[in-house]
Amino acid sequence: MIAELGLAALWLAAALAALQLAGGALAQRGETPLQPLVRPAAILQGLLAGFAFVMLLWVFAVTDLSVKLVAANSHSLKPMIFKIAGAWGNHEGSMLLWVTVMALAGGLIALIERRLPERTMQATLAAQGFVALGFYAFLLFSSNPFERLPVPAPEGLGLNPLLQDIGLAFHPPTLYIGYVGLSVAFSFAVGALLTRQVTPEFARVMRPWVLGAWVFLTIGITAGSYWAYYELGWGGWWFWDPVENASLMPWLAATALLHSASVLAARDALRAWTIMLGVVAFSMSMVGTFLVRSGVLTSVHAFAVDPERGSFILALLALYIGGALLVFALRAGSVSEGQRFAALSREGALVFNNVMLSAILGIVLLGTLYPLLTEAFDVRVSVGPPYFNPASAIFAIPMLLVMAVGPLLRWRGDKFERISVPVAITVAIVVTVALIIGVATAPGLLPLLGLAISIGLAVASFWPLKGRRLTRVPLATWGMVIAHFGIAIALFGMASEGAFTKERLIALAPGGSTEIAGWQVTLEGVDPVAGPNWTALEGHLLAARDGGEPVRLDPQARNFWAPPQETTESALLTRWDGQLYAVLGDRASDGRWQLRLWWKPFVTLIWYGGLLVALGGVLAIIGRVLSDLKRRRIRVLAAERRSEQAMGAVS
Amino acid sequence: MSALKAKHQRLVLIVIALLVLVAAGLLAAWSLRNQANYFYLPSQMAENPPETGQAVRLGGMVEQGSLETMPDGVTIAFVVTDQDEARVPVRYRGIVPDLFVEGSGVVAEGALAADGIFEATNLLAKHDENYVPRELQEMDQHQAAKMAEETTVGIE
């Protein structure tokens, strides 16, 4: 019953999406019989999709084994939190989450957004309905999450044990909200293009949405990186895996879009470019989804793949992205480019940032797609860090340097003399740090540059606050300062991890000990332990630093059943200046146990930096929304005053 | 630049942006040619070995009885073979993946060392019952046949 309710809600929502598309499209031709229905349809569609998703959570929570998806992905013995998370830990459920977020976002803009011309809004909602419609079709015809089994299964198949992890339970939803939040930017861009209303007002309306999606993407990528770091037990935090790249590419595009939207909002320049990025950002979300779900690329986090699904997503890609790019090509000529600016100006710096981000995006995209291309010629290759790291650094380094001084520049045009002092100080910091570290430790070139630039950037990110009363600085500026500082912090963590990590691989008998980076690590013993749905061998380590108090570490090698799979649970010991990371391996024939230990200085700064970036984004959203509300209040008050005067004149 | 007309300025911007993006594309293409990890089967590696030190992937079956652990307890040596009887000795220092056993498929990432032994930096084993790396499917059947013909290993 519950499953059927969910399915019915999906069908209704799809019908409403079609209504939204028809009404919005007719409004473009000046026929407005359906126009009053478009906004309510969008709102109701959001509520229905949300309802369907709650129904899916319900059948997972009660482990209804007559539903195929539950039988294939859940198990009655699983802890409740993983039963719920199992709802989106699979293809069908995650696609339902995707359309739910999309429908809710569409409903929200229909509910609150009143600033744009009504025709543009209608076109935007029509575009949003059109995109949602394709995904409803995908769900209903090819990946129905509510499908029943002819005979209820006696027991579920469990969930991939690698995915039984609390961090991972909340990782996909976060990324999805980010991915799909960009669909709003896409719809706005298409709407503005169709009605030729590419104005600063449009950028202001779109910006909070882009910021919101971007914040979620930032958090999602940060959390995903941390998950891979402690769950895979390989000691790395980024593997350039197709799935990781699929989340990075929309982030790069959204970051560029954020900055170009700022130029459009403040200075009415970069119109066509901003529209283009709006289309590209969501394209990257869809391309990423396609690559992960179609199985054309092999990845370590593979979902069950299926060429039929791939074809469906590819068809949706062709329809939406191809269509949007076609509209862009036909209409971009009629969008004039807007205000001019000098090369040395805030706009100039932002354009530089945009071009560099686009270049990195291109590098990552090409590297991710290259195996796909060569396989067409029957050559099998894989592309890894040796390509991605240097190729993206070539563009990231100049971008980071400009990022340090860009916010100091004035709009329209500036003189170099005005900012020469902060620039000189920043350059001095970078050079000094590079020299000190280079002479003292001689790390690789990229980590060295990373360390030097991150320290320079950390200092420089606070320049925009110089000489201002801190209480008077707008929230959005604080957001920028904190986000840029977060980038510096994360970069420092990455570079430090790359330059100073110590690794020790050793076989120890119980009682034996080893030394790594000032830590004395002793293996006390290895015991079997059992969890709710796994058994494990747990190593007991004692780690003491420079003769200090010993601390316990318990890495495990876990065996899950249903389905059988083995995972590594690394043990982490965090100190202010780094992390000790331990993995238990196999037992050698002579009774010794393999241990892999790493000391990673300041590695946690990678994720703290990521969170700071997200915090900056949140502050920027709050700042923008508050100032918008203030502006609206002033307008309303002025209107009231005018009407009062008119009333007074009458009486 | 401020002296430029709007139209010209836009053209300059587009040209610069395109130049950078084309440069990025060329750089990507060039370094992909050098940095992409080619996939080798043992027979291909025997016929046409990659340059020493070039990162490649080697896929095949872990030969029965070839796996040995060095005295340090963490270095292992084994032999990867395929249906064409080619054998490539592999050295790996580290913790092996859970499903790495003799007679099963493996993909080793690494490079040929000067002594002709393949120095693996990472091993990928079969992930679960129903998954075989696509690169290995071709070989699996032949290998299984050959192994079954040759080995009469009792199963514990």
Added chain:
Amino acid sequence: MIRWQVWVPLALFSAFLGVAGYQLSQPKDEFIHSTMIGKPLPQFDLPPAMEGVDGAATTNFQDGKPRLLNIWASWCLPCIAEAPHLETLKQQGVEIIGVAIRDRPEDVAAFLERNGNPYSRIGSDAVSAIQFEIGSSGVPETFVIDGKGVIRYQHIGDIRESDVPMLLEKLREAGE
């Protein structure tokens, strides 16, 4: 002036679509067919998978009567789906010898409790060794073995209702 730049993104995107579409159209046969067809069964002798059943060994297949060798597991969903059809085969007088892959006795018992037991013997293979020997890459798989212990046919995936007559035919051929 022809504004060619605005078409660049569309052209690039079309190129991507072409490659991706081509890749998708390449049939990826996820099934890996055994090359052991027509060859004798490899030697194995497996312990019982649970209390109260017999284990399975190569010698069980060499008394002149064709049989089915069914490779399954209690943790495998398609195995549940094929259970009724194995029961049908059993009622038609087919002897089915099972091998439980990487399983535990209590799980095997619970599975048979729920889905019935069509097997005359069930061996336990804790390390998937037999799968490798016989060229089976997943569960469930079913092999037709003739009376001399030669593998005659491999069925990959769960047995559907429509496969039952076909398997009976294969068994009949194997008996000739």
